[in-house]
Amino acid sequence: MALPSFAVKPYDYNSQWQGPMDRALSSWNVTPTPVWITKSSSAPNSIVAAQYPGVTWFGLYTPHGSKPGRYFDIKLNSLNLSKTTYYFDRFVTQVLVHELGHSLSLVDNPVTSQRSIMTYGLDHSLYYVPQQYDINDVNNYYG
Template structure:
């Protein structure tokens, strides 16, 4: 096949199929749509406000993400003390998920409790939006400062927009 024909075919495939951004970080167990629900949760005010802010922080992004509460949702969040060392854990079950927030580690390491809870929950919801961990300035960076970084960053928004 002539080189010019191969280049033309490659250009058409990129235009039709779309190019995968080189910097995209995708998680294989996210939701199939960027709009999903989570079962309503009820915690004391030190947890409820930061958790609600987490949903608002994603909903305010320039992405198609919209996360709301619905009593009919199979997806859920549980905040309680676990003996493990993680702060948050996202588990996918196909069409729904469960997020666990570890009150023991969060309380033990937070200098700004409200921001820490928000950061952890926004991060775990990012997995629901098909985002994987990365090493950038990102809510999905495992080493981010959870006391200060509470909103999805430009890279997170770009990945959501690229995926959906």
């Protein structure tokens, strides 16, 4: 994404998914970041939760096109995510917050000793929203 403010297509899932997914969006909409994620039926960006067999990933971010018209889709793999019964809702939120991080230009496993939502293996029962490092990172990128 070229901009920290964008819309995604509305999605409609059962309450087990909808709430945790909405929480991921709203958890990025915090001051002091320039991030503002909304929903709009005309948005080019999409978030889809579905069963993707034969793969190990929980979430997948895929950009399309080039800046400034770049858009993305995010896939949540319900097949793999559903294997987790331990704080399932927070796991869904954590994975979507992470994938949205990619849409905000953040990269995997940043070189830092601080906690980051972009690091693999973060305990999702405790850390499932953007961390201070991530907020600083976004502010640095768009500031």
